[in-house]
Amino acid sequence: xxxxxxxxxxxxxxxxxxxxxxxxxxxxxxxxxxxxxxxxxxxxxxxxxxxxxxxxxxxxxxxxxxxxxxxxxxxxxxxxxxxxxxxxxxxxxxxxxxxxxxxxxxxxxxxxxxxxxxxxxxxxxxxxxxxxxxxxxxxxxxxxxxxxxxxxxxxxxxxxxxxxxxxxxxxxxxxxxxxxxxxxxxxxxxxxxxxxxxxxxxxxxxxxxxxxxxxxxxxxxxxxxxxxxxxxxxxxxxxxxxxxxxxxxxxxxxxxxxxxxxxxxxxxxxxxxxxxxxxxxxxxxxxxxxxxxxxxxxxxxxxxxxxxxxxxxxxxxxxxxxxxxxxxxxxxxxxxxxxxxxxxxxxxxxxxxxxxxxxxxx
Ligand code: SF4
Numbered sequence: 001x002x003x004x005x006x007x008x009x010x011x012x013x014x015x016x017x018x019x020x021x022x023x024x025x026x027x028x029x030x031x032x033x034x035x036x037x038x039x040x041x042x043x044x045x046x047x048x049x050x051x052x053x054x055x056x057x058x059x060x061x062x063x064x065x066x067x068x069x070x071x072x073x074x075x076x077x078x079x080x081x082x083x084x085x086x087x088x089x090x091x092x093x094x095x096x097x098x099x100x101x102x103x104x105x106x107x108x109x110x111x112x113x114x115x116x117x118x119x120x121x122x123x124x125x126x127x128x129x130x131x132x133x134x135x136x137x138x139x140x141x142x143x144x145x146x147x148x149x150x151x152x153x154x155x156x157x158x159x160x161x162x163x164x165x166x167x168x169x170x171x172x173x174x175x176x177x178x179x180x181x182x183x184x185x186x187x188x189x190x191x192x193x194x195x196x197x198x199x200x201x202x203x204x205x206x207x208x209x210x211x212x213x214x215x216x217x218x219x220x221x222x223x224x225x226x227x228x229x230x231x232x233x234x235x236x237x238x239x240x241x242x243x244x245x246x247x248x249x250x251x252x253x254x255x256x257x258x259x260x261x262x263x264x265x266x267x268x269x270x271x272x273x274x275x276x277x278x279x280x281x282x283x284x285x286x287x288x289x290x291x292x293x294x295x296x297x298x299x300x301x302x303x304x305x306x307x308x309x310x311x312x313x314x315x316x317x318x319x320x321x322x323x324x325x326x327x328x329x330x331x332x333x334x335x336x337x338x339x340x341x342x343x344x345x346x347x348x349x350x351x352x353x354x355x356x357x358x359x360x361x362x
Contacts, residue, residue: 002258004229007200010126010173013077013098015052017175017232018200023258024233025249026053026202027242028081033063033070040073042242047076049246049290050261053233055079055101064091071096079128086112093119101128101177103135104165105158117169125173127166131158132179132206149184156193163199174199175232179206186221190230200232207237214238215248219255226256247290263289263354266310266317267300274302276320276339285318288347294357298350299328316353318346329353 009019017024027046031038033056043054058064058080071078079099080092086107089100093116100120104127107113120127133147136158144154155178166174176199178189186205194201205221208214218236225231236245236252253259267282268274282300289298299310299317304326310317317328325342327334329349337345 002227002229002256005194005198007198007232008172010175010200012053012079012126015077017202021232023226023231023253024052025050025246025253026055026079026233026235027051027245027249028055028057028235028237030242033057034060034066036066036069036073039066039070043070043074043076045243046246047074049243050250051076051242051246053077053079053099055081055235057081058088058092058097061088061091064088065095067092067097068095071098081130084108086116089116090119093123093125097125099126099128101130103131104129104162105137106135110165113165114169117166117171120173121171126175127171127173128175128177128202129159129162129166130177130179130202131155131162132177133181133185137161147180147182147185147189149182149188152178152180152185152189152192155180155185155189156196159193160196163197175202176200177202177204179204181205181207183217183221187224190225191228194230201230203231203234204237210239211244214240218248219252222252223256226252226258260295261293263292263294263296263298265289265298265300266314268302268306268310270302273305274320275322276302276325276342278302278320281318281320281343284343285346285350288350292354294354294361296350296353296357316346316350318342 007018010017015024029039029042031042033039054076077098080097081101082089084106089102104113136154140154140157147155159176159178180186190203203222203225205218208217222234236248238245250261270278285300297314299314301310301319304319304321312328312331319326323339326336327346
């Protein structure tokens with residue numbers, strides 16, 4: 001049983017973060033933010049996948065101004081990501097950003113920071129203090145060295161220093177992230193930060209890599225932190241379509257039994273006992289599951305040794321045989337079919353079950 005760390009609560013639009021709120025899954029667009037049509041299209045795909053908060057890069061004034069038009073066409077809260085330029089942060093907030101991610105120490109001084117904080121306060125917009133290993137102040141690097149798993153202190157001190165700059169402006173609607181591309185430094189850093197502050201934490205491994213490397217690194221770091229109750233919202237960072245970040249995010253939460261969204265698929269890796277062509281079958285089933293919302297448990301198994309056991313446990317399942325397959329529904333044999341007929345019948349039953357679940361839920 002996971003016991004979550006007690007944190008303050010902030011709100012990004014209608015999404016609560018911290019203070020016992022569900023751990024929210026977020027992503028970041030990789031379109032040109034000033035291209036409203038492309039950005040909105042990507043956000044719609046992310047919304048469909050279950051993304052709950054979306055961050056957009058704001059590299060210039062066109063992007064900051066575009067936020068208004070983007071927001072009008074999306075459902076989830078929008079966070080503006082700004083570096084160095086306080087005017088962009090103010091413009092983003094005035095154009096409807098529901099949170100901003102900044103590094104208060106690199107905005108160019110107290111007066112500029114004050115203008116950003118005033119705008120955030122006036123629009124009830126929280127601020128994410130986001131530091132990463134590459135942006136740590138020189139004096140902290142000199143004192144603590146570059147962050148390592150043994151000594152992540154520079155990251156934590158940098159984050160807390162930036163938080164203090166906001167607190168000095170009597171601003172407390174804050175969440176914090178400290179990003180490293182190293183798994184162990186991420187774990188050590190967030191553990192230490194969690195001991196030092198009760199602001200909600202955005203956790204993640206930055207520049208984690210492609211689909212496989214990034215998923216593994218993020219799952220190890222975030223899995224350990226979430227299991228220890230640390231983390232209130234997160235992004236799985238992948239060099240990939242951001243929709244994959246959301247899918248991985250929910251699988252991570254599901255594997256820790258923290259949250260469930262959509263169906264769960266169990267499928268076997270196949271072995272020398274497999275007598276049907278399971279990979280394309282499993283891929284096709286998975287493709288259909290990605291469009292579904294209810295929490296069906298689905299099994300796709302290659303043989304009659306372990307297959308029927310798992311297939312029986314699932315709401316619906318297949319166990320392959322020698323050129324044939326058995327479909328199970330709710331633990332009972334539903335039909336035995338030749339391999340060629342298996343997939344269409346299975347998918348039809350799967351979609352029927354999804355509809356039944358939806359009706360029961362409505
Ligand atoms: S379910 Fe059967 S085919 Fe699949 S890995 Fe297990 S023993 Fe092999």
